Amino acid sequence: MIITLNQINEMEKLYRVKLINSLSGFKSANLIGTINNKGITNLALFSSVIHVGANPPLMGILFRPLSAIRHTYDNIKETKHFTINHINKSIYQSAHQTSARYDENTSEFSACGLTEEYSQTIKAPYVKESKIKIGLEYVEEHHIEANDTVFLLGEIIEVLLPDDIVNLDGYVDIESAGTLTTSALDGYHETKLINRLSYAKTDKEIRPI
């Protein structure tokens, strides 16, 4: 079937939100850990983390409109540091629970049963129960005029992960670490590798590697 922009605009709000959120495909499922200058930690679920570049190592996150309450964004602006923590099957329900509207004096770590872990380098808390954790420092942000959202960039300062999931060529086997993927607003999925494919060239067949 064809859905037109007019039909989208006429949809009931929640129906539209779920439908449009489904369309980009599978998303990353990460918990972002932050701390404010008073020492109160925050943990929030994001499905909008993307790779931005390898040199310098950069990741980007899309934040909801400036008008909404955004403790994560405020904390990053205050302390410059944040952590990105992959979600796995043993913590996906706790991770989902962090999206409830806790007030700013409540840490989602304690409210949702997850454990803070700190490194020497990054002020913000990691999630101990996560297997792949990245510490980042604020770099720049862009205000999206079309809907008042913010695209924020951070530089990777350190990476904490198990030794045995880093392949010889640098590929990190996030599937064997149990990292999940998410769909729309509430779907959590395990993955099963079909293949890694060789670098594509115009004059050569690609092959599984």
Next chain:
Amino acid sequence: MIITLNQINEMEKLYRVKLINSLSGFKSANLIGTINNKGITNLALFSSVIHVGANPPLMGILFRPLSAIRHTYDNIKETKHFTINHINKSIYQSAHQTSARYDENTSEFSACGLTEEYSQTIKAPYVKESKIKIGLEYVEEHHIEANDTVFLLGEIIEVLLPDDIVNLDGYVDIESAGTLTTSALDGYHETKLINRLSYAKTDKEIRPI
């Protein structure tokens, strides 16, 4: 293990690219279809498409540095239209092959064995073999200073998808449509739903829905 920024900066280039590309988690796997004013079509694989908002319906894509050859970006600027097409198991190898460096007079559609499909509304070609296809119009772009990449936003103008994958609440069952997810630069994965979870509230247990 802990990997520091110094260690990242000292990594061999391709190793670093693969490692850093792995860290954001699972990614969307989409083919972006465009056409230029001469009528030459282009099809390119992107793992950086994200949801930006539902009202207005917006999606974002991160493009590589301005210095690289980017037919997709140039075509979008020229004609304002582009399509986003989900990758499924029957086309993932053809989709991967579009990432080879074809010259600007060669269409990846014919070179990689995929079929152009057109609607009444969008100038750019859809991929016939894809099950979930979105037609978009250029809205705005942001230049990322840290690494010279571009974050580009489009508004969803129409959506083409099978009737039977849209749930009553608006959730699109992209897994049953066979949509794949990707890891790092070259991993293609099927998914298996664990659960959809109910909307999280501070005073209520979340449950599978």
